[in-house]
Amino acid sequence: MMLFRDARHVPSDLGPSVVAIGKFDGLHAGHRALVERMLDDARELGARSVAVTFDRNPLALIAPARCPRPLVGVEQKIDLLADTGIDATLLLAFDEELASEDAEAFVERVLVGALRARRVLVGRDFRFGRGGAGDAALLARMGAAHGFSVEVMPDVASEADGRRVSSSWIRELLDAGDVERAAALLGRPHAVRGEIVHGLKRGRELGFPTANLSQDAEGFIPGDGVYAGWLVVDETSYPAAISVGTNPTFDDVSRRQVEAYVLDEHDLDLYGRRAEVRFVSRIRGMVAFEGVEKLIVQMTEDVVRTRDVLRIG
Missing domain, CATH: 3.40.50.620 (HUPs)
Structure with a gap:
């Protein structure tokens, strides 16, 4: 083009x-x-x-x-x-x-x-x-x-309920975390794109190292929560559990972050690379846990559910 x-x-x-x-x-x-x-x-x-x-x-x-x-x-x-x-x-x-x-x-x-x-x-x-x-x-x-x-x-209507497809409606769905319905209207998974940067490395300390997107990432960031999706770098797609929010368990992050924990990869060095995060399904909302142990238990469950959603072993 x-x-x-x-x-x-x-x-x-x-x-x-x-x-x-x-x-x-x-x-x-x-x-x-x-x-x-x-x-x-x-x-x-x-x-x-x-x-x-x-x-x-x-x-x-x-x-x-x-x-x-x-x-x-x-x-x-x-x-x-x-x-x-x-x-x-x-x-x-x-x-x-x-x-x-x-x-x-x-x-x-x-x-x-x-x-x-x-x-x-x-x-x-x-x-x-x-x-x-x-x-x-x-x-x-x-x-x-x-x-x-x-x-x-003429307008195009949603097959599900006949409502006019619009960017405003898709924003509403993304704000609510309904990335699956948004994807149906977009014709593809919704995505944000940016550079992978260094974070607080708290995920690594917990056993779940994450790739953090820069604050100037392109695209509408969906509502806070944990999602199953894909981290795409140089046309390679990695299955990922994706966190969106401010890490309320620790309450020391002032701005919303998009972090992707790549499944089954332990030695990826992606800092400074451009990446796209594609959202497939919301697993749960963002909550503050009473202690790190409960958070780790939930993150482990998030990974299990991510595997189920993405249909990977």
Whole structure:
């Protein structure tokens, strides 16, 4: 997949194109339906498939107090889009200049000038341009003048209960620790990504050495608790019991941590490496134990349950 971070960097011969525009936070089932339709339309028209997205939620600039935590970081989003098989992504910096650009100017500069769009796909609640003045109706009017059609994709509903799939709903599920339901809406296990750093080494003292993700890890950290999942380093997946929280038994950690105890590995040296932690199922909530002995008993049980969940011996 080609990646452009400025419309001026798009080569003049990239188009014609079919374009999907959106935040694509999490690239959930609704987003994937939009991308899949784009791919189908691009094949039909003999055009390039291009996703247009942003380096942050526009609310981060416009109304920071109302901006939700992102489900994925920028690099995660780029990788997820690349995995869909699209031809290119235009990742725009949502800065003051872009926020103040009129909707009509955005269409002419990006969709017409840079991408030579022949079809543009958007979601039902799509808004763009200064003050959110642009919508699908404006796109359609401008498309008639500039030679592209517009399609508004319908919502995608959960097969389980018919509720509209959205990034907000997935955040609610992750906050509650329901990573299994979140995975069903995402189409994959939810993950966070970051560098493995040194911690307090308390897990090693207890017989359960952990790989600790840095505080600037990408991705939405689910609710406190212990999870079964995978630690992925350089395309190698290690089964892991994952702790999220502040270690309340010791009450000396001020910030939430993501720590992964890798099963059946005793000599891994992962410090300084980039890793992804993938959450499969929540085993239990986070509790403060009365003494180290009870904590060790519970951690041993956590490992047993992790094996069961991941179906490993």
